[in-house]
Amino acid sequence: MNTALLKIELLCKGVRTSEDFDKGRRGGAGPSGGRCFILPDGSYVDVPLQGKFVRTSPFSLVKSEGKWLILRDDEVLVEVKLVPRPKFYDKRTSDGVLMRKVAILHGVDCLASTVYSRCVYWSLGKRCKFCAIEAQGERPLELKKPEQLSEVVEEAVKEGVAKHVTLTIGTPPGPDKGAIILANATKRIKSRVNIPVHVQLEPPDDGRFLGGLYDAGVDTVGIHVESFDEIVLSEICPMKADLRKYLKAWKEAVELFGEGQVSSFLIAGLGEDDLSILRGAEEMARIGVIPYLLPLRPLEGSALEDAVPPPPEKMIRLYEAVCDILHKYGLDIERNKAGCVRCNACSALKEAFCSLSSYETFLSLHNLQRNHL
Secondary structure, X not given: XXXXXXXXXXXXXXXXXXXXXXXXXXXXXXXXXXEEEEOOOOOEEEEEOOXXXXXXXXXXXXXXXXXXXXXXXXXXEEEEEEOOOOHHHHOEOOOOOEHHHOOEEEOOOEEEEEEEOOOHHHHOOOOOOOOOOOOOOOOOOOEOOHHHXXXXXXXXXXXXXXXXXXXXXXXXXXXXXXXXXXXXXXXXHHHHOOOOEEEEOOOOOOOHHHXXXXXXXXXXXXXXXXXXXXXXXXXXXXXXXXXXXHHHHHHHHHHHHOOOOEEEEEEEOOOXXXXXXXXXXXXXXXXXXXXXXXXXXXXXXXXXXXXXXXXXXXXXXXXXHHHHHHHHOOOOHHHOOOOHHHHOOOOOHHHHHHHOOXXXXXXXXXXXXXXXX
């Protein structure tokens, strides 16, 4: 089975399971409510296991004779391997904090942390509706100290489970939008471990804050607009509705970090016009920004927890079109140094980019899979 197609279906439908194992954290930033599984060809996917949309999934996960199997309509579809729980999760920092409260493993080798687990827009009643950063299942550290982060990164590297780092943040008050916190964390990590670091934040009010991230040793930056449909932005992400500030920040970031080292999420399934996704992807790629396409993942605790991801057929068309745009502008996502683009557990962009060269090929593989099933 084609890996890109399999990933798309699993990301859009999720997987039901009654097996007794850790099904991932609830709430928080990023891809909560799931676990990462390795596919037969070595690719991997963070499979949604929780959330209301998962209850109607045609896929189920069972463990049989020591093997993890994904079934479709009660017939075995594929054998997968569960990414093991890291050993450092049960260790403590020098100030006594459980390391899994400081950072966790995303994908197979990305160590990720929400450095500041609050967002000013929640208190203002203007939060992004897909976000669950303050809907924590287990109360997190509100602010991770640079020393704590560096200790956990060092331990994860020693264990052999971390090859790059992602630092994200809820937007704090102030014109830097969290850049100062991220820069300080990166400096301390880099002083301890030689590892690529990716940071995510909204556009700072002044481009000098991006320069501070570069000077701190940050390798790649994610400045996530989520949608290029301004009507959707005003409804779903009211504080992101000014596209001009994103265009400005992207251009400034590309000048600092280089083409292909700046990225932005494009979330399909927010109610947008499909053409807006392609228009946005083209605008990003034109200035050297990678449009990181992924389907909506309705998170428990978010305002969109009752929503459903887009159908796989829609994602197939969008992935193919976005990959064509990447090829058109010469952006090779495999050269990205750190972060979500390199990890790619929550998207099928890398598989589509590497294995599918035309919509006709993609569609024929999709139809072949459906007929086989």
